[in-house]
Amino acid sequence: MHRDTVFDLIGIGFGPSNLALAVRLAEEAGVSDLAHCFIERQPEFGWHRGMLLDDCRMQISFLKDLVTMRDPTSRFTFINYLFERGRLADFVNLKNFYPTRVEFHDYLAWVAASFDDRVNYGQTVTGIEAVRSTGHTNEVAALRVFSRDHEGREWQRVTRALSVGIGGGPQVPEAFAALGTHNIVHSSQYLTSIDRVVGPASGARKRLAVVGAGQSAAEVFVDLTRRYPHVDASLIIRSSALKPADDSPFVNEIFNPAFTDVVYAQPRDGRRALIERFRDTNYAVVDRPLIEQIYEMLYLQNVCAEPRHRLLANTAIETAMRTGGGRIELTLRDRLSGHARAEHFDALVLATGYRRDTHVDLLEGLAPHLGDALARGDVERDYRLVTPASFKPRIYLQGCCEDSHGLSDTLLSVLALRSDEIAASLAHHALQDRTADRTSRTQANATSAGRMSYAV
Ligand SMILES: Cc1cc2nc3c(=O)[nH]c(=O)nc-3n(C[C@H](O)[C@H](O)[C@H](O)COP(=O)(O)OP(=O)(O)OC[C@H]3O[C@@H](n4cnc5c(N)ncnc54)[C@H](O)[C@@H]3O)c2cc1C
Known part of the structure; x- marks a missing residue:
């Protein structure tokens, strides 16, 4: 038997x-003393590195950075970043939000970079287990988080x-999986x-299909048309045209x-209907300037x-x-x-979107304790998964509450x-935990560095 130090939050x-949360916890008196850390699979910070294309722009104003909407005086604003990088005046000259x-x-x-000491980079969380309270057989008091690092070492x-x-x-649609x-x-x-897939420009011409609208x-x-002179690219879409994202001001209020x-x-039902009504702000739509760029590129090809x-x-x-030589045959119906x-294509790029249910797999080990709240997506307004009374730990869900909290949930708008x-x-x-701890401590005399410990 050993005792673990218990974090207030992982x-x-x-x-x-979670970066926005780290900032908030650091800036708010009253929560800055919570024992907390983060676990991140990548070896260092990275935001959608696989799509970090040179000239692609944000689809959101820089004013919706990690902090400005709640505290424009924070030192973590995008404006202060520009200032510290020495680019504020030049950025203003761009006249671009x-x-x-x-x-x-x-x-x-x-x-x-300000939170390096809080983040365990290079570790993938592989599962979560319930930790029962000592003496209360049915009560879950805490959670054990398992992770694995790049060398295959297990952490708890x-x-x-x-x-x-x-x-x-x-x-990934079933046909491709x-x-x-x-x-x-x-x-x-x-x-x-993509470099590995496309191969060197000195090689044979390649036919690539991009799937998605x-x-x-x-x-x-x-990017394919620009980056690789030996690639012939086809963009395959079910709809009749590439459609522009609606970012007009009244509609944009849904991201307030x-x-x-x-x-x-x-x-x-009402939530679902609202989300459907505004779907064309985010799904299967493209920024208008990019549509115009594609149209012009295809037009100019015909000139030549x-x-x-x-x-x-x-x-x-x-x-x-699959056909011979690793090529892929698609049956296309007009x-x-x-x-x-x-x-026939030499390779495919599936721009077919993202699943938002991966947390369900991650929390699978807790399923016997959670009832059907996880499957039903029952989440409180404060993003806490609804849990039975005997389940004391809190599980906050970020980025997978679109059904309950709206379209901004998967985006940066409300961070x-x-x-x-x-x-x-x-x-x-x-605060409630600490009050309960004081009571338990008197009863069980189970303390470690001022924090409650659980026998495991
Ligand atoms: C190409 C692209 C461009 C986008 N542009 C915009 C935009 O301009 N404006 C906007 O509002 N939204 C945009 N989005 C939406 C995007 O979801 C948000 O910008 C933002 O990334 C959400 O942050 P997140 O922390 O919730 O998720 P993510 O950014 O996806 O971060 C999740 C992190 O969790 C880590 N992770 C996953 N599983 C584990 C595990 N088991 N253990 C440990 N770590 C794990 C991942 O490595 C990752 O670092 C864009 C999305 C994409 C794909």
Whole structure:
């Protein structure tokens, strides 16, 4: 038997969601003394590195950085980042609210560097287990978090609260999943894999298909046409045209932090209806300037009479199979004429989006204690998973509450305020925990460095 020091909070994943929370915890008197750490799979901070294309811009104003919407005086604002980097005046001259993703990545990494001592980089959380209270056989008092580092070593930590901020997992349609990964790349891995897939420019011409009708698909398509002179690229979309993202000002109000209350107050059907009504702000849509750029590029090809790249609209992919030499045969059906044909490609890029249910697998070990709240996605307004009374630890979910909290949940829009709400909830419950600890300590005399320990 041994005793563990118990954290007040462990954050799983150190992307923008938990980074915003780290900032909040550091800045707020009352929560800054909470014992907390983060566990991040990547060896260092990285924000969608696989899609960090040179000239792609943010789809959100820099004012919706990690902090400004709750505290413009924080030292972690994007403006202060520019100031400290010596670029503030030049940035103003750009007259643009939308920095490149490369610059925003640099901003996020600049903030993250202040929290290096809190983050266990290079560790993947592999599972979570319930830790029962001593003497109360049915009560779950804490959670044991298992992780594995790059050398295969196992780590264990115990905590009273989790903040799950693991982002989305690649969504791979069934037809492609069966083909394996050889020469099939999800857009999340685009920059890290595409050179290997495409091969050197001195080699044979390559036919690549990009599948998807959203922003990532359009960005990858343009990038392929620019980066590789020996690639002929086809963008395959089911819809009749690339559609522009609606970022008009009244519609954009749905990303205001206050709109989260509006969505949350609706019954389940009402929330779903709201999300569907505004779906074209985020899903299967493309920024208008990028659409115009693609249109012009395809037009200019026709001027030169050497069309190499294509947009195949109204096209359903009915089957996908491997043929000789590792090529991939797609059966494409024209959704207007009904005509089907087979085409062969050397490689595919699947810009088919992200699953938002990966937390369910991660929390699977707790399923016997949680009832059906996890499967149903029952989450409190403060992002806490609804748990039975006998389950004392709190599990905060970030980025997987779109169904309950609205479209901004998977984006950057509400990060500053969401971290504030979670920090307030943590502070409230930590106070309760400490009161309970004092009582238990008297009874069980089980203390370690001033914090409650559990016999395991
Ligand atoms: C290419 C691209 C561009 C985008 N641009 C914008 C934009 O301009 N504006 C906007 O509002 N939104 C944008 N988004 C949406 C995006 O979801 C958010 O920007 C943001 O990344 C959400 O942060 P997060 O921390 O919740 O998730 P993520 O950024 O996905 O971070 C999750 C982190 O968890 C880590 N992790 C996952 N599993 C584990 C595990 N088991 N153990 C340990 N660590 C783990 C991952 O390595 C990752 O670092 C974009 C998304 C993509 C893919």
